Amino acid sequence: MRRYVIKRLAQAAGVLWAAYTVSFLVLDYLPGDPVTAMASAGMDSGQVDPKQLAALRHEYGFDKPVLVQYAEYLGRAVRGDFGDSVSTGRPVTSTLADALPQTLQLTGAALLLAVLLGGGLAVVATYTSRRWLRQLLLSLPPLGVSVPTFWVGLLLVETFSFRLHWFPAFGNEGLKGLVLPAVTLAVPTGAQVAQVLAKSLLTALDQAYVETARAKGAGRWRVHVRHALRNASLPALTVVGLLVGQLIAGSVVVETVFSRDGLGRVTAAAVTVQDIPVVQGVVAFGALIFVTTNLLIDLVYPLLDPRIVVASDGRASFA
Amino acid sequence: MTALPVFRSPRWAALTALLTTSVLLTACGSGTDDSGTGSTQPKSGGTLTFAVGSDAGCVDPQQVASNETIYSVRQIVDSLTDQDPRTGKIVPWLAKSWEVSPDARTFTFHLRPGVTFSDGSKLTAQVVKDNFDAVPKLGALATLAQGYLSGVKSTTAVDPLTVKVTFEQPNAQFLQATSTHSLGIESSASVKKTPQQKCSDGVIGSGPFVLKQYVQNQSVTLARRSGYDWGSSLWSKKGEAYLDKLVFKVVPEAGVRAGSLQSGQVDAVASVGKANEAALKGGQVALLRRANPGVVFGLSFNNSRPVLKDAKVRQAILHAVDRQQIADAVFPTGTRAATSILAHTTPDYTSLAQDLTLDAAKAKSLLDEAGWKTGPDGIRVKNGKKLSLAITWIPNAATNQPALELVQQQLKAVGIEVTLKQVQVTQLAPALQAGDFDAAWGNVTRADPDILRSSFSTRLANFYRLPATGLDTALSAQAATTDPAKRAQLVSEAQQLIVRNAYYAPVVELQTQLGVTKKVHDLNFDASSRIQLHDTWIG
Numbered sequence: 001m002r003r004y005v006i007k008r009l010a011q012a013a014g015v016l017w018a019a020y021t022v023s024f025l026v027l028d029y030l031p032g033d034p035v036t037a038m039a040s041a042g043m044d045s046g047q048v049d050p051k052q053l054a055a056l057r058h059e060y061g062f063d064k065p066v067l068v069q070y071a072e073y074l075g076r077a078v079r080g081d082f083g084d085s086v087s088t089g090r091p092v093t094s095t096l097a098d099a100l101p102q103t104l105q106l107t108g109a110a111l112l113l114a115v116l117l118g119g120g121l122a123v124v125a126t127y128t129s130r131r132w133l134r135q136l137l138l139s140l141p142p143l144g145v146s147v148p149t150f151w152v153g154l155l156l157v158e159t160f161s162f163r164l165h166w167f168p169a170f171g172n173e174g175l176k177g178l179v180l181p182a183v184t185l186a187v188p189t190g191a192q193v194a195q196v197l198a199k200s201l202l203t204a205l206d207q208a209y210v211e212t213a214r215a216k217g218a219g220r221w222r223v224h225v226r227h228a229l230r231n232a233s234l235p236a237l238t239v240v241g242l243l244v245g246q247l248i249a250g251s252v253v254v255e256t257v258f259s260r261d262g263l264g265r266v267t268a269a270a271v272t273v274q275d276i277p278v279v280q281g282v283v284a285f286g287a288l289i290f291v292t293t294n295l296l297i298d299l300v301y302p303l304l305d306p307r308i309v310v311a312s313d314g315r316a317s318f319a
Numbered sequence: 320m321t322a323l324p325v326f327r328s329p330r331w332a333a334l335t336a337l338l339t340t341s342v343l344l345t346a347c348g349s350g351t352d353d354s355g356t357g358s359t360q361p362k363s364g365g366t367l368t369f370a371v372g373s374d375a376g377c378v379d380p381q382q383v384a385s386n387e388t389i390y391s392v393r394q395i396v397d398s399l400t401d402q403d404p405r406t407g408k409i410v411p412w413l414a415k416s417w418e419v420s421p422d423a424r425t426f427t428f429h430l431r432p433g434v435t436f437s438d439g440s441k442l443t444a445q446v447v448k449d450n451f452d453a454v455p456k457l458g459a460l461a462t463l464a465q466g467y468l469s470g471v472k473s474t475t476a477v478d479p480l481t482v483k484v485t486f487e488q489p490n491a492q493f494l495q496a497t498s499t500h501s502l503g504i505e506s507s508a509s510v511k512k513t514p515q516q517k518c519s520d521g522v523i524g525s526g527p528f529v530l531k532q533y534v535q536n537q538s539v540t541l542a543r544r545s546g547y548d549w550g551s552s553l554w555s556k557k558g559e560a561y562l563d564k565l566v567f568k569v570v571p572e573a574g575v576r577a578g579s580l581q582s583g584q585v586d587a588v589a590s591v592g593k594a595n596e597a598a599l600k601g602g603q604v605a606l607l608r609r610a611n612p613g614v615v616f617g618l619s620f621n622n623s624r625p626v627l628k629d630a631k632v633r634q635a636i637l638h639a640v641d642r643q644q645i646a647d648a649v650f651p652t653g654t655r656a657a658t659s660i661l662a663h664t665t666p667d668y669t670s671l672a673q674d675l676t677l678d679a680a681k682a683k684s685l686l687d688e689a690g691w692k693t694g695p696d697g698i699r700v701k702n703g704k705k706l707s708l709a710i711t712w713i714p715n716a717a718t719n720q721p722a723l724e725l726v727q728q729q730l731k732a733v734g735i736e737v738t739l740k741q742v743q744v745t746q747l748a749p750a751l752q753a754g755d756f757d758a759a760w761g762n763v764t765r766a767d768p769d770i771l772r773s774s775f776s777t778r779l780a781n782f783y784r785l786p787a788t789g790l791d792t793a794l795s796a797q798a799a800t801t802d803p804a805k806r807a808q809l810v811s812e813a814q815q816l817i818v819r820n821a822y823y824a825p826v827v828e829l830q831t832q833l834g835v836t837k838k839v840h841d842l843n844f845d846a847s848s849r850i851q852l853h854d855t856w857i858g
Contacts, residue, residue: 030743031742031743031745031746031749033745034745035459036745036748036749037744037745050752052458052459052462052465053459053748055458055459056458056459056460084515085376087376087377088376088377088515088518088519088535089513089514089515089516089518089519090515090519095535098535154572154574154575157575157578158578161578161579161582161584162578162579162581162582163582165582168584169570169575169578169579169582169584170370170568170570170575170579170584171537171568172537256571256572257572257575258575259537259568259569259570259571259572259575261534261535261536261537265536266536269374269376269536272744273744273745274743274745
């Protein structure tokens with residue numbers, strides 16, 4: 001078990017470093033630079049004095065060789081210092097710290113909704129013996145995955161805010177303001193949970209142990225939930241790990257449609273003006289959340305299925 | 320110009336329009352459409368909630384250049400002067416009077432006594448000097464403000480209420496510059512802060528409103544300054560503002576802004592595009608519009624490119640563009656086709672509509688004269704080379720792409736091949752500097768005709784690679800002239816030289832369009848087509 005944990009931690013650190021390095025290289029490769037972006041922000045014509053730009057570039061250290069910049073950034077990042085935002089001058093860590101709670105609220109609520117609704121849908125769809133109902137329910141997840149998030153968002157705003165006046169159309173205030181964005185973000189996520197869980201539930205129900213359980217006289221619901229669902233939840237759990245990454249990505253669109261503050265908005269703004277320190281901070285941070293979630297899931301696996309540690313000790317990796 | 324989210328595609332706009340139009344249909348069914356319900360007597364009190372599309376991440380008026388951020392921060396600071404939006408005339412504000420030396424190099428302002436900043440400190444000549452000394456040090460962080468003060472030799476406090484600004488070169492535009500938000504006067508304590516501190520914490524001004532709270536990407540909240548008594552001479556109300564509070568909410572999605580206005584969640588919205596007009600017409604909403612002064616939207620040519628060196632080719636482009644079609648099809652209702660290089664709201668604008676007529680036959684004959692003969696595919700050819708040019712543009716407004724696609728079709732009809740080259744905002748300045756473009760699409764907002772000198776004088780950056788001509792003489796002379804009539808005549812001459820030589824192809828005037836509920840009164844545009852909220856009241 002210990003070797004398993006250490007190996008997982010080392011992998012996590014590797015992923016973080018790779019994400020940081022790749023994002024640095026991509027940002028460096030992009031044409032244009034953050035100083036020009038900042039100076040021409042809001043300007044209509046791009047007529048900015050080249051001498052001033054050079055001075056500003058020097059001030060921010062963008063005139064140093066790429067490798068030196070990389071080493072400096074990485075050195076500080078390891079100590080948790082991502083420098084200052086080029087566009088606002090605020091430290092990146094406090095910019096992210098301010099935005100984080102908003103996004104955690106949003107993604108947390110969306111994930112909860114997604115698991116409850118998606119899971120519930122899968123269980124009901126596979127449990128029902130009415131064929132038409134099953135077909136109908138099983139056709140919902142592909143629909144949920146394929147509709148664009150911003151469209152769902154606008155539809156919900158239009159109905160529940162502009163028409164019914166139940167919820168505010170924008171802002172971060174209170175539980176009411178959280179409902180529509182969380183539902184919007186939960187639609188594609190929940191649909192994926194439902195798809196995966198329904199499939200593995202159907203597979204599980206065909207397994208021999210289910211027959212055995214039935215033969216022993218367990219009720220239909222008990223077999224479905226206690227036996228089949230427990231086994232079917234492993235693949236769904238893997239998907240939840242991936243969904244966390246997706247939720248963070250989805251927050252860019254949802255936070256824009258609902259005018260919420262959060263990591264998504266910070267990211268969108270930083271990318272537009274090539275605010276390199278902020279983008280680097282977001283990437284490192286996003287990778288950290290993603291890696292941590294998957295690490296936790298990996299650590300939960302052996303609890304659900306003890307065979308996994310044995311297998312993993314013998315082979316390089318799984319999942 | 321305002322920065323828009325990157326995914327704002329025409330399809331997105333159409334979808335938004337579709338959704339918001341359905342709001343309108345329901346709203347019409349139940350709406351009373353009675354604009355007479357509100358009172359007609361101005362009254363104090365109330366909160367104005369204003370939804371804007373973007374946040375520049377900075378609340379220092381001296382540093383921001385984005386229209387939608389200017390709406391809020393403009394209310395915090397006063398300026399030495401103000402500019403009448405109807406006449407373009409410069410009138411008193413913090414300065415009760417001024418003198419300009421005949422050579423337009425020395426400007427002496429006599430400050431109004433008794434003005435205080437919201438931290439209690441007094442407005443003195445020294446504070447103004449502190450401001451003008453500090454602004455150039457902001458450098459590229461404050462491109463607008465810094466440009467207005469470029470070439471400043473010294474600022475001196477002659478006595479406690481008299482300040483003198485001297486320039487190395489004649490600089491007639493400076494008087495108008497003192498009326499802008501960019502040279503808004505901040506308290507000495509604010510001036511001493513770092514640019515970053517001023518951006519995130521805000522500044523102390525002497526304006527009719529005080530910054531209460533700034534949450535980046537969310538909102539700017541302002542409260543009325545009690546005891547305010549030194550408003551611009553243009554304002555109708557004396558003393559304090561009517562409104563208690565101003566709340567600017569950042570709502571990036573245009574459809575959500577429109578819907579929020581219709582459903583009463585906000586009182587006013589900025590940047591209403593064509594797609595959202597239908598949703599807002601009628602009912603309890605009024606659309607306010609004004610053309611932005613300055614250089615109109617159009618094609619700035621790289622006049623050194625072999626193809627574009629020939630004036631006949633450039634003139635052919637001028638006559639091949641159907642400006643009215645572009646204004647009608649792409650831009651908000653009321654947008655005017657360009658009738659000069661300057662928008663009609665710019666002081667000393669001269670109508671050159673006669674030179675900017677759509678005339679495909681003339682365009683074709685000009686191209687024939689220049690030796691470009693129609694090739695087999697309809698595109699003209701000379702010495703085996705195609706008449707082809709690329710238009711460089713940035714996606715900073717939803718109207719850019721559809722407008723340019725129309726330009727592309729219109730030019731193709733006379734045998735000119737156009738490719739559209741989209742670059743990111745960060746790539747435009749380097750491309751202009753390096754001369755790495757055929758033509759670029761853009762505009763510049765400025766309520767002073769000196770903007771022509773910044774853009775077209777070969778003695779400055781000369782991004783458009785013009786040859787040195789009599790245009791330089793006219794541009795320099797207008798900057799050195801304090802006689803209004805003479806300046807107007809020189810500016811008119813400069814406009815004619817630019818348009819008749821087709822150094823630039825004017826297309827449409829950028830129009831600022833706001834949506835405002837009918838209970839909001841006297842929300843007025845200033846000379847730069849931004850807003851002034853001192854006189855605004857809700858009733």
